[in-house]
Amino acid sequence: MKNLFVERTSKMRKNACLNLVLVFILWGVFSSVFAQTGRPYEGPDDPAGDIQAERVGFMNGNNVYLQFRNTTELSDCCDKGYWVSRWPADYNGTKMHDGIASLIGARVYLDQDSLPITDLDLLGSSTIIDTLYYCQSSYRELMDISDFTGTLEWALYPVFGYFNVAETTPAMSNKSESWPPAGWPARGDELKWPGVWNGRFGLGEFRADLETYYVANDAQDQEYLPVNNNHKGAHYYPRPGVLIGDKNPDVSIQKGLPWGGIGIRVEVRGFQWKNPEAADAIFFEYNIANISDYDLAEMYFGFHIDNAVGGEEHTGADDIAYYDESLAMCYSWDLDGVQVGGGVPGIMGIAFLESPGIPDDGIDNDKDGLTDEKRDNEAVNFIDPLSDPNFDLAVWNEAQGIDDPADTSTIRWHWDADEDMDWHDGLDLNGNNTYVYFDTSTNTWRLEEGEVPGDDVGVDGSSPFDLDYPGPDPDGSEGNHRPDFVEGIGSEPNFALTDIGESDMLGLTSFKYNLDWGTYGPNHDENEWFWLVENPKPFDEYLDDPRNFVENFASGIFKMEKGRTERVSFAELHAFDALHEQSGPPFSAPALFKLKEVTQNIYESDYQFAQPPLMPKLKATPGDGQVVLSWDNIAEKFTTEPLLGNINDFEGYKLYKSTDPFMADNKVITDGFGTPSLIKPIFQCDLVNEKKGFTDYGYRNGSGYYLGDDSGIQNYYIDTDVENGRTYYYVLVAYDYGINEGDVEVGPSENTYTIDVSRDESVNAISQNVAIVTPHQLAIGHKEPETQNLDYNNSFGKNTIQPEVLVKSNLKNNNQYKVKFEVDTVTTDQIIFNSFALSYRNNGVSVYNMTENNALVYHEDEDNFAGSNFKLFVDEPNSTTKIVRYEFDTTKELESGVFEGIRMRYRVPTLEAQWDSVNSGWITGNSDIKIHYDWAAENRIFPFDYDIVFTETLQNESQIRAPQNIVGVNNELIFNSNLLFGEPLPFYVVNRSLKDTLGNPIHTEVIVQDLNGNGQYDMMEDRIYVGHLNDLDNARGTQKNRFTYASFGFDFKNVTSEELLPKPNDVYHVTFLRGMITSDSITFSVNVPDDIDKSEISERMDDIRVVPNPYVMVNTMEPAVANWDRNQSRRLMFTNIPAQCTIKIFTVNGLLVDEIDVNNSTENRSSEFDLNSDANGTAFWDLLNKNGLEIAAGYYIYHVKSKLTGDTKTGKFAVIK
Secondary structure (H helix, E strand, O other): OHHHHHHHHHHHHHHHHHHHHHHHHHHHHOHHHHOOOOOOOOOEOOOOOOHHHOOEEEEOOOOOEEEEEOOOOEOOOOOOHHHOEEEOOOOOOEOOEEEEEEEEEEEEEEEOOOEEEOOHHHHHHOOOEEEEEEEEOOOOOOOOEOOOOOOOEOOOEEOOOOOOOOOOOOEEOOEHHHOOOOOEEOOEOOEEOOOOOEEOOEEOOOOOOEEEEEEEEOOOOOOOOOOOHHHOOOOOOOOOOOEOOOOOOOOOOOOOOEOOOOOEEEEEEEEEOOOOOOOOEEEEEEEEEEOOOOOEEEEEEEEEEEEOOOOOOOOOOOEEEEEEOOOOEEEEEEOOOOOOOOOOOOEEEEEEOOOOEOOOOOOOOOOOOEOOOOOOOOOOOEEOHHHOOOEOHHHHHHHHOOOOOOOOOOOOOEEOOOOOOOOOOOEOOOOOOOOEEEEOOOOEEEEOOOOEOOOOEOOOOOOOOOOOOOOOOOOOOEOOOOOOEEOOOEEOOOOHHHOOOOOOEOOOOEEEEEOOOOOOOOOOHHHHHHHHHOOOOOEOOEEEEEEOOEEEEEEEEEEEOOOOEEEEEEEEEEEOOOHHHOOOOOOOOHHHHHHHHHHHHHHHOOOOOOOOOOOOOEEEEEEOOEEEEEEOOHHHHHOOEHHHOOEOOEEEEEEEEEOOOOOOOOOOEEOOOOOEEEOOOOEEEEOOOOOOOEOOOOOEOOEOOEOOOOOOEOOEEEEOOOOOOOOEEEEEEEEEOOEEEOOEEEOOOEOOOOEEEOOOOOEEEEOOOEEEEOOOOEOEOOOOOEEEEEEOOOOOOOOEEEEEEOOHHHOOOOOEEEEEEEEOOOOOOOOOOOOOOOOOOEEEEEEEEHHHOOEEEEEEEOOEOOEOOEEEEEEEEEOOEEEEEEEEOOOOOEEEEEEOOEEEEEEOOOOOOEEOOOOOEEEEOOOOOEEEOOOOHHHHHOOOOEEEEEEEEEEOOOOOOOOOOEEOHHHOEEOHHHEEOOOOEEEEEEEEEEEOOOOOEEEOEEEEEOOOOOOOOOOOOOEEEEEEEOOOOEOOEOOOOOEEEEEEEEEOOOOOOHHHOOOOOOEEEEOEEOOOOOOOOEEEEEEOOOOOOHHHHHHHHHHOEEEOOOEEOEOOOOOOOOOOOOOOOOOEEEEOOEOOEEEEEEEOOOOEEEEEEEOOOHHHOOOOOOOOOOOEOEEEEOOEOOOOOEOOOEEEEEEEEEOOOOOEEEEEEEEEO
């Protein structure tokens, strides 16, 4: 039977194709009758849609979780539960609808069975007219079915070329592997932008947090073609001479048949934003092009929404709804407010947004003051809007909310094709028609000084502010000072394709509740026409009869010329307004209405909203009782916000943690209505910039966003609040500070994230800011990596470091590192004239990998530092001077960011040199000496190490040429008459930091302050000052051998008797806290042990344990469960095992139940985000036998054997159900 069927179908197709030749010739003869007004379509020449191109994707970029197919169908029914539609997207969420279908209707008139009539004025002159009704869609039910197969739907099918055929999903903005590897279809057979996202705004443009993009067409619809016996008379060929399979000979269905349907191409984009203000909404935009050879005289676009608020498994017929015409939105809710499984389901709103435009009827259809605006016209003339006959100033002002009809403050001269006057030229100061130059030193494009590109960025849409900006457009459209658009390539911002305002939109013309969905569906073409666009009562309002119903939106009737593209769009919105507690209209849904305002703003901003910072890449390293999380700094460095003139508005990071993949257990921060809406972070850090506390703008349902407390940025976190063996889900988000300028208020935006969970709760994929990790102890026999060979290399400075391993997988074994501290100034004081006088402070630290040619691997300074390592310093020495800078915090131990797997703790003990009272003291001897170091800053220029050496004989080593005044304690000027120079003394002072030419410590100068005025040194009454002499000449002549500022002073005035004075050979050491100098360096290396300690394996086999033991019904370390069947994946853990071993499980009778081969090496990872390593000391058993069946309760024996040593451990455990 199968062969007969194939043969019959093949013959019919061959005969049909032969007949097509004559038909196509006749159509060419009569083409003059058609009165075409359109133009050829200039976009991609796509192949016919194909069932083999169907892919399923999931929009999971915010609180709305939605399955979609690249056929245009959204969600599904009826046993799929909340895995196809869920809000909110966590364990508390429930299904919201059973499906949404796009409806593209056309009424085609034929003369003499097959000659299209595209001019309705010609209908009266035709003698035999056939009327064909089309409703092009793709849906799970009520579709036209092929007479040949009985199963093939005549529907919209996706087109190859817009996704990677090796992947299972349509193209998603957050999955580069889903993009077509060779590039995106452009014009005709051309491709564009391989390896780069094809965003709504162009090359690499990510304006939404999550976006999908796909294309479908109706080529497979053969309903009104001769191969279908049901229509032997009237036949419509939208693209004469074009056959299915011409472009793609490998098409899997209906190859060789004529291109069917009405010849439409449907380009779909879905958008989501994570910003709390928009996190409960999802948008879908449909660009529908007439790629046929004929104008389509009568069209409508619409949507079919099958409600299921609270889940269809409940009663299936307890939803009611209300349509608000002023909002163009219908909202529905569950009558009893109880969802499947219990709980309150919330409500769903469907907001109709964009509608098709009519560009040539001479009517201002959307009442915006502009008549017949369009998106595909070329900018030719620069015009004054007041001289434009298609511009009405009074109506324009009314639409803008301006009371004065003659106000001209919002209009300006503009290019004629930019009808709404919102395209902005760039600032090209030098007039060279470019805003950038190529910097060969950095191999990057840079903006020319003072220039701003505005919207004049070229048709690829990429601007110099973009991270991967490729340079000026080769076609010259960038920098030519006029708006540009090329179909199939793109258009500049605020113009043509990107500008929703450049369309004279028809608006929503019909909204109906479909209570008899079996009569009105896509396969009931003529009924659909009447129901949606020719019903004498086009708008329904309140559906108060609880039932299972469908909502239908439509916009029509309009003419669609060939080659033209029109749009339709909607948004799905959700809130927790308690409508089930209200008795009747009017209904109060403040949260939903506020969300509709935000949704409308996003739509009117051309589907743009405040963008979060660039997404950081999170890395997690499991440890014993801890998880180390680290991330890059791309968000800090390269974020730009288009709505703020492309400035960097990065503010901070938040780290979220959960024990379930829906991040539900920490979603405890509520909004103003008491609804849990935000996840509580376990860690937050932010810039030190006075932007802190809760925002008082951009409220989300009455609640502000916490910006942090000026803690400083940190790029790692160590989580010690974990249990070994339990799986944790971490999400790192970068956030900005929002927008609060004038009347524009938008709350802070943070990154979205993806944890793609299957129905069995396994994780399919994660985004780069997510880590899934199970902490564990180290496997027996493995050694932890370490840093070693710490060497200060006789550094002068007193800064200290302590490197430590954080991210094991990033370590570079046996690499050596060098740490150097930056020096602000190293100078010879202009007054002192001494070659070794030091006046400096440390203002940065750098780490170099010496093994890799001294590559810089880490750097901090006052402009870029980790955490609160630097603090703000403000000094106003006088009324006209204010010093503001950031400097090292000397009061605490500092922590670097993570570099090559290493974190460095370090201390900068002082910014300016000061006496170190803790480490100064007697090396030999013990007397009550008092050190003086409390006067002018100039004495800090000699912060060396000194020894005061006491002798039996008197010493006189003074080289001072003549008496002089000096500065003493408390900045007191001491005249030379009170000083003794060259006095013989029972001690001398050496500078151990400086050496003479023979390598010996140099002797320093000492001066006696004769406090008792008797002209001689009295040890118990006078004071000594220690310092250095000038060794340089100054501008006034020779000044050598003059005493400079004192380094310190000392006396013995507290000594009560001569017996307590120092004795010969006693030594007192004076040292100073001081920063590092340029010649200082500290080095260390990294050691990663690569061998296993077999002796430890033998010694510790008895440490192996089973957790929990006994296993009683459930294990708290098992993954959380969301599915309704409660068929939880079970988990039993073996701890303290050697990495390479086998675990066998037996019944008490000795029957083998299961065997586990433990070798968790990187090669054996189950997925790219499996963070287990060969050092993992734990293994899990799923309580299934080797045949995959669940085990019985009872006692079991386990046997663990090391593959390396042969050592074994046998034990038992119990399972209680």
